[in-house]
Amino acid sequence: MTSPFAYARATDEQDAVRLAAQPGTAFLAGGTDFLPLWKAGLAAPSRVIDIGRLALDRIEVRDDVVVIGALARLADAAGHPSIRRELPGLAQALLASASPQVRNMATVGGNLMQRTRCYYFYDPAFPQCNKRNPGSGCGALQGYNRIHAILGQSEQCIATNPSDMNVALAALDAVVRVQGPKGEREIPIADFHRLPGSTPNVDTNLKEDELITAVDLPATPFATRSHYLKMRDRASYAFAIVSVAAAIEIDAGNKITAVRLALGGVAHKPWRAQKAEQQLLGKTADGKTFQAAAEEELAAAKGYAHNEFKIELAKRSIVRALTTVMGMPS
Amino acid sequence: MSMPTETVEIGLTVNGRSHRLAVPASATVLDVLHDCLSLTGTKKGCDMGSCGACTVLLDGRRVNACLALAAQQDGREILTIEGVAKGDALHPLQAAFIARDALQCGYCTPGQIMSALGLIAEGGAQNRTIGDAEIRENMSGNLCRCGAYANIVSAIVDAASSPA
Numbered sequence: 001m002t003s004p005f006a007y008a009r010a011t012d013e014q015d016a017v018r019l020a021a022q023p024g025t026a027f028l029a030g031g032t033d034f035l036p037l038w039k040a041g042l043a044a045p046s047r048v049i050d051i052g053r054l055a056l057d058r059i060e061v062r063d064d065v066v067v068i069g070a071l072a073r074l075a076d077a078a079g080h081p082s083i084r085r086e087l088p089g090l091a092q093a094l095l096a097s098a099s100p101q102v103r104n105m106a107t108v109g110g111n112l113m114q115r116t117r118c119y120y121f122y123d124p125a126f127p128q129c130n131k132r133n134p135g136s137g138c139g140a141l142q143g144y145n146r147i148h149a150i151l152g153q154s155e156q157c158i159a160t161n162p163s164d165m166n167v168a169l170a171a172l173d174a175v176v177r178v179q180g181p182k183g184e185r186e187i188p189i190a191d192f193h194r195l196p197g198s199t200p201n202v203d204t205n206l207k208e209d210e211l212i213t214a215v216d217l218p219a220t221p222f223a224t225r226s227h228y229l230k231m232r233d234r235a236s237y238a239f240a241i242v243s244v245a246a247a248i249e250i251d252a253g254n255k256i257t258a259v260r261l262a263l264g265g266v267a268h269k270p271w272r273a274q275k276a277e278q279q280l281l282g283k284t285a286d287g288k289t290f291q292a293a294a295e296e297e298l299a300a301a302k303g304y305a306h307n308e309f310k311i312e313l314a315k316r317s318i319v320r321a322l323t324t325v326m327g328m329p330s
Numbered sequence: 331m332s333m334p335t336e337t338v339e340i341g342l343t344v345n346g347r348s349h350r351l352a353v354p355a356s357a358t359v360l361d362v363l364h365d366c367l368s369l370t371g372t373k374k375g376c377d378m379g380s381c382g383a384c385t386v387l388l389d390g391r392r393v394n395a396c397l398a399l400a401a402q403q404d405g406r407e408i409l410t411i412e413g414v415a416k417g418d419a420l421h422p423l424q425a426a427f428i429a430r431d432a433l434q435c436g437y438c439t440p441g442q443i444m445s446a447l448g449l450i451a452e453g454g455a456q457n458r459t460i461g462d463a464e465i466r467e468n469m470s471g472n473l474c475r476c477g478a479y480a481n482i483v484s485a486i487v488d489a490a491s492s493p494a
Contacts, residue, residue: 006334007355007401019334032397035358036378047334048355052402075391099471100452101445102379104391105398236470 002039006047010054013179013211019049020209021181027051027211029071030105032098033114041124042115042132056109056213059083066217070109070177074165075100077108087217088328089226089245093168096230099237109212111165112176112192115203116268117239118159119144130156131200146306147241150314151298152267157200158304160265161193162239167264168228170272171245174217180210193269200268222247222258225328229321230264231313240265242313246321248285256280256289261297261322266314273297276318285326287319294318338401344369345413353400360384360395363410371411371440375473382472385441385448386410392448394471411440414447423447423489430485434476445472446486453490460490 005026010016019025024046028034037043057071061082068077077083078094097103097111120126120139128137140148140158148158166189174189193204206212217223226247232238243264249257259280261273276297283289294315301311335355342349344367353362360377363369363386375383377396384395387409414421423443426432433439449468453460460468465483474482 002356004336004354004356006336007338007399008334028399028402030397031399031402032379032394035397035399038356039378048399049334050399050402099379099382100449100468101382101385101392101394101471102397104388104448105393236467 002041003044005038005045007050008047009050009052013054013056013213016049016051016054016211017179017181017209020211022047023208025049025208029107029110030073032102032106033110037115040122042122051211057107064219066219068108068215068217070107070212070214072108073104074098074106074108074111075103078103085224086219087168087172087223087226089223089228089247090165090168090172090217092228093164093230093243093245096228096240096243097164108165108215111163112169112212112215113204113206114161114163114166116159117162118148121159131159131196134199134201141304144306145304147239147265148304148307149267150301150303150307150310151263151271152195152269153302154196154198154200156198157196157268159196159200159268161203161267161269163270164228164230164240164243164264166193166270167240167243167262168226168245169215169217170262170270171247171260172217172223172226173220173260174215176212177214177216178206178210179213180207184213185210186216189270190272196268220247220258221249222260225249225325226260227321227324227328229317229324231317242266242310242317244314244317244321246318246325248322248325250285250326254285256283256285261293261318263297263314263318266301266310273318275299280322285322287323290319290322291315293322338404340401340404342400342403343407345408345410351400355401357400358396359386359388359398359400359403359408362400363395363408369410369412372444373437373440375438375441380473381438381441382445383438383441385444385472387444387448387451390448390451392445392471409444409447411444414443421447422492423450423485426485426488427482430481430488431478432481432485433474433478438472438474438476442469442472442474442482445469446482446489449486450490460487462487
């Protein structure tokens with residue numbers, strides 16, 4: 001099943017980008033997503049470029065932004081004092097990710113690129129998967145679809161993005177910095193991941209010869225009052241069935257002056273709940289308002305044979321996450 | 331700019347001993363421990379990072395050896411279960427696993443012990459008492475199909491409160 005690959009270690013960012021110009025090349029950082037994909041036969045590069053030693057693991061705190069290097073380990077980002085204090089929702093999402101062992105290896109950049117855990121994608125014994133084999137169909141549509149999408153899906157693909165971190169990044173207005181052959185560019189987190197549409201084989205808008213170098217978290221009035229709620233089938237080390245990253249700012253009269261909501265486990269990309277946000281903005285922060293916003297966001301949701309429950313679960317999770325951030329000190 | 335190669339020369343310190351090895355580019359640390367160094371105490375369970383049976387300490391931090399590519403580890407230090415005891419003297423955590431009967435079949439035990447060593451080290455210099463719930467959460471990367479979890483938690487509590 002597995003096909004051997006050649007190995008080279010990049011000396012710097014330019015070297016990495018240059019080496020990636022050749023087709024069949026994959027960047028390798030922590031390896032925690034790549035190696036299972038490779039062992040399952042889902043990734044078969046002819047060569048890997050080890051970027052693990054590039055000087056991209058720093059976490060830099062400035063007045064207006066926290067810059068997390070792409071090679072920062074999830075455990076190190078989660079434990080960073082400024083991230084815990086200024087971006088609690090992100091720290092919680094990182095700590096809710098995977099296991100302690102994996103968090104010691106996995107990187108922030110790699111987590112942005114994490115592939116879906118859809119059973120039909122991950123096991124080549126299933127003949128149908130448009131993500132793995134475009135045009136072959138979607139095994140999940142009529143199959144066992146408990147973990148699958150309820151928002152933004154297409155007839156071609158109902159897979160979900162499995163990352164916790166991405167959901168928090170979506171709520172915190174993160175910007176992904178990438179280096180390509182023609183220099184650097186910035187990709188707002190909302191534009192980084194894609195909905196499946198008719199090309200579910202393409203997860204992100206990152207080009208093959210582009211290297212993620214950092215994630216910027218801008219200072220916002222709501223970041224310190226952020227929270228990540230993860231619902232899963234066991235207490236720890238499981239992917240989200242539904243998750244919510246919420247952040248809020250309220251004025252002295254309890255009116256909502258800024259709010260961010262993003263959902264995980266429900267879509268092909270971290271789902272920024274903009275309809276709910278619009279509902280909430282300017283309203284009094286209370287349970288009734290939260291419930292109405294949740295109803296609005298999930299009005300267009302579509303469930304399948306085994307995941308209809310996610311629609312109600314997502315609504316309740318939104319209300320609970322917003323109630324939690326209201327209880328946090330501003 | 332380095333050229334891609336099928337075999338990679340690496341230096342590894344394993345349980346205090348230095349090794350120079352030529353490893354296949356696609357070999358994991360787990361495979362190298364077994365196939366090149368005959369250290370079979372580190373177990374291959376799922377080989378996909380889900381069970382924790384292959385947990386080792388890499389530069390002092392717990393990782394899944396099945397998810398670590400050997401070629402990437404040049405110059406690093408690895409501690410496996412074989413390096414935990416001092417001669418015939420068991421590490422206090424090993425002794426606690428025996429005293430608490432924290433295993434049945436024993437297949438997951440090397441990974442449980444290495445993970446718990448990593449957990450205790452992560453507690454840092456504060457030397458604070460770790461509660462049961464925190465241990466359960468922080469040992470969630472290690473599965474025990476025999477279900478010895480209650481006694482594993484007790485053994486870790488014992489070892490964490492009596493410094494090595």
